[in-house]
Amino acid sequence: MEIYLDANATTPVLPQARQAALFAMADAFGNPSSVHGSGMRARVLLDEARATARRVLGAASGQLLFTSGATEGIQTAVLSAMKHLRQRRNAGEAIPGCVLYGATEHKAVPEALNHWNNLLGLGLQVLAIPVGRDGRHDLEWLRAHVGEAGLVCTMAANNETGVISDLDGIAGIMKGSGALWLVDSVQALGKVELHLRERGIDYAPFSGHKLYAPKGVGMLYVREGAPFTPLLAGGGQESALRSGTENMAGIAALGAVLKELETGTAFASAQALHGYRAMLAQALREAFPGVVFNAPFEISLPTTLNVSVPGLSANTLLNLLDAGGIRASGGSACGASKAMPSYVLQAMGLPEWQTASAVRLSFGAAERLEMVSEACRRFRACGDALRESCRSPLPATQPMATEPITRFVFDGACCYVAADAAARECVIIDPQPELAGQLAQWLRCRGCMVKAVLDTHGHASSSPIPREAIGNLIKGKSLGWPQAAEEIRVGAYRLTRVAAPGPMGSSAIYLMHDAKGPRAAFTGNVPAQAASGSSGDGKASASSKALEEAIGRDTLLLPSHDENDRFATTLAIERAPQGLPERVEVNQADISQWLGGSVLPILVDVREAYEERMSPLAATWPAAASGAALELVPLSVLVNRLPKWRALADDVRIVFCCRAGNRSAQAARTLRRLGHAQSYSLAGGLTLLSAAEGVPSRPRVVAA
Numbered sequence: 001m002e003i004y005l006d007a008n009a010t011t012p013v014l015p016q017a018r019q020a021a022l023f024a025m026a027d028a029f030g031n032p033s034s035v036h037g038s039g040m041r042a043r044v045l046l047d048e049a050r051a052t053a054r055r056v057l058g059a060a061s062g063q064l065l066f067t068s069g070a071t072e073g074i075q076t077a078v079l080s081a082m083k084h085l086r087q088r089r090n091a092g093e094a095i096p097g098c099v100l101y102g103a104t105e106h107k108a109v110p111e112a113l114n115h116w117n118n119l120l121g122l123g124l125q126v127l128a129i130p131v132g133r134d135g136r137h138d139l140e141w142l143r144a145h146v147g148e149a150g151l152v153c154t155m156a157a158n159n160e161t162g163v164i165s166d167l168d169g170i171a172g173i174m175k176g177s178g179a180l181w182l183v184d185s186v187q188a189l190g191k192v193e194l195h196l197r198e199r200g201i202d203y204a205p206f207s208g209h210k211l212y213a214p215k216g217v218g219m220l221y222v223r224e225g226a227p228f229t230p231l232l233a234g235g236g237q238e239s240a241l242r243s244g245t246e247n248m249a250g251i252a253a254l255g256a257v258l259k260e261l262e263t264g265t266a267f268a269s270a271q272a273l274h275g276y277r278a279m280l281a282q283a284l285r286e287a288f289p290g291v292v293f294n295a296p297f298e299i300s301l302p303t304t305l306n307v308s309v310p311g312l313s314a315n316t317l318l319n320l321l322d323a324g325g326i327r328a329s330g331g332s333a334c335g336a337s338k339a340m341p342s343y344v345l346q347a348m349g350l351p352e353w354q355t356a357s358a359v360r361l362s363f364g365a366a367e368r369l370e371m372v373s374e375a376c377r378r379f380r381a382c383g384d385a386l387r388e389s390c391r392s393p394l395p396a397t398q399p400m401a402t403e404p405i406t407r408f409v410f411d412g413a414c415c416y417v418a419a420d421a422a423a424r425e426c427v428i429i430d431p432q433p434e435l436a437g438q439l440a441q442w443l444r445c446r447g448c449m450v451k452a453v454l455d456t457h458g459h460a461s462s463s464p465i466p467r468e469a470i471g472n473l474i475k476g477k478s479l480g481w482p483q484a485a486e487e488i489r490v491g492a493y494r495l496t497r498v499a500a501p502g503p504m505g506s507s508a509i510y511l512m513h514d515a516k517g518p519r520a521a522f523t524g525n526v527p528a529q530a531a532s533g534s535s536g537d538g539k540a541s542a543s544s545k546a547l548e549e550a551i552g553r554d555t556l557l558l559p560s561h562d563e564n565d566r567f568a569t570t571l572a573i574e575r576a577p578q579g580l581p582e583r584v585e586v587n588q589a590d591i592s593q594w595l596g597g598s599v600l601p602i603l604v605d606v607r608e609a610y611e612e613r614m615s616p617l618a619a620t621w622p623a624a625a626s627g628a629a630l631e632l633v634p635l636s637v638l639v640n641r642l643p644k645w646r647a648l649a650d651d652v653r654i655v656f657c658c659r660a661g662n663r664s665a666q667a668a669r670t671l672r673r674l675g676h677a678q679s680y681s682l683a684g685g686l687t688l689l690s691a692a693e694g695v696p697s698r699p700r701v702v703a704a
């Protein structure tokens with residue numbers, strides 16, 4: 001069972017709405033503008049839906065037109081208000097100099113304001129109304145500026161945080177101001193009373209798909225007497241306010257949802273919704289100690305929880321939840337390696353870590369207790385998975401395996417732990433202060449002592465990781481390179497230091513050696529090309545020749561910054577001309593075919609251990625049954641396997657997979673660049689695989 005906690009993005013279509021849409025398509029399929037029987041049957045549906053909407057919204061007067069969604073409603077309202085301002089200006093009147101919008105508004109609002117402002121040549125200032133720490137508009141600021149405003153846009157409830165605006169407070173300020181008022185009501189419908197008429201709201205757009213109707217249908221309320229300009233002109237439908245043949249299936253479905261809101265039993269009571277939120281919040285607190293709720297519950301929709309967990313990036317938490325079958329979304333847009341902080345949380349002035357790691361959990365008002373109970377159970381299971389993978393402040397019950405090199409990434413910056421599992425010793429290279437908690441968990445969980453904290457940028461012992469964080473896990477007094485030491489021994493490994501060439505005078509490269517020779521070089525932020533000394537024509541300078549002797553042409557170079565997800569390289573690769581990155585994606589059909597071939601591919605799951613715990617690859621991917629080798633090699637320790645995979649025979653295909661295909665593509669591209677051409681990534685990741693049939697298994701064909 002999938003636990004869908006992304007209702008603020010969209011909702012499934014209510015069965016009653018589906019039925020109504022089918023009826024509109026199959027039985028009342030006529031054009032509501034036709035005057036014959038078929039058309040009239042459709043007209044009845046249309047009129048009924050509008051009448052229900054008027055009752056539910058308390059909008060007996062004014063216009064209520066059906067649109068394609070809220071974005072269209074917003075455009076229509078903004079165009080109407082701005083066209084009115086232009087008319088006044090053209091008539092010689094002095095018009096206000098600005099339009100205002102809440103700083104946490106959905107992007108559709110400021111984008112529409114700027115678009116129509118430019119298109120109509122108005123030259124108005126488009127100003128954001130600041131919000132307080134609680135996410136609510138700064139009413140004093142609004143009071144001070146409303147006199148200069150031609151239009152004020154304040155959403156009813158925020159889509160990221162669920163914060164409900166103080167519409168009564170705003171209404172008090174708007175009264176008599178002369179400014180028009182647009183209230184984006186998308187997230188509030190069905191959850192908050194809007195009192196459109198009483199509050200004197202001029203425009204209120206709605207979207208069907210946020211409330212169990214299909215995508216592509218919405219509504220716009222326009223107060224009686226408020227200026228109006230149609231966005232679409234044509235056949236005169238919707239009383240010529242919005243031309244174009246009506247989306248009857250969508251309108252009928254939306255009508256059915258509104259009917260349910262009015263008299264049905266599909267939606268839970270406000271009390272039940274508050275109870276569900278309390279259950280979810282408690283489960284989150286237990287599963288993720290230290291979890292922070294980014295908006296005050298007292299003034300938020302009970303259906304939206306915006307959370308940040310210390311030490312867990314939004315991507316990490318989303319990957320984990322997804323593996324647990326919980327669909328949620330980032331409170332911020334997450335790039336491959338750099339998290340884009342949420343502008344909503346930034347506007348609220350929340351600390352950077354909260355804005356960058358926020359995850360939104362939102363459920364629909366038609367959810368039932370069973371779903372909520374199951375979600376709570378899975379949160380707890382996710383918490384256990386983190387704990388057993390040393391990613392929780394709570395102690396693991398079983399010892400965790402330790403690879404020689406583990407990579408930690410924060411905002412594109414990479415930190416490495418070079419460890420010997422048997423000796424329980426390690427060295428930390430280039431830690432970020434933000435990783436302190438995570439590193440401390442990692443060390444404590446494995447009982448691993450720190451012999452040194454090294455910095456490739458040359459700041460000898462100025463470790464950005466606070467001593468308190470790892471306290472009694474530090475061996476010796478100094479955190480930096482031990483004075484006068486030639487090398488640091490970490491169990492069976494040795495670490496040596498090489499001065500790095502280039503502009504960073506005091507930079508150092510650290511080399512990790514095993515019994516066979518150099519295993520990896522931590523190159524810091526010395527660009528790989530500079531480290532290689534390549535002049536572009538493949539020739540290396542004298543100093544880089546010395547470096548090559550120390551490092552070796554084929555040793556893996558691991559950088560301290562990896563914004564481009566290159567992961568690892570070698571001097572030899574850096575000196576060779578580099579082409580454009582190749583496509584590495586393959587689909588299930590390709591893999592099925594290879595599974596029937598004479599040389600079976602190797603399938604590698606690069607998800608982290610806590611994800612695999614929640615959804616084991618063998619269960620997701622029936623290819624396991626075919627006898628193909630399945631390996632779990634999390635991206636954080638991938639570097640340890642690269643030498644083995646580079647040595648594979650040319651005809652052995654290696655297919656990486658992960659949740660959505662991003663991390664596996666990184667792994668495949670890295671291995672390809674390092675010389676193994678038959679490296680691939682499962683397009684779309686396991687998410688699509690499990691949604692489909694899975695890869696058909698084939699009998700094992702023994703390799704010749």
Ligand code: PLP
Nearest residue numbers: 069070071106108159184186207
């Ligand atoms: N306003 C808010 C608050 C929203 O959440 C959304 C959708 O995410 C929109 C506007 C845009 O709605 P639609 O997708 O119907 O155009």
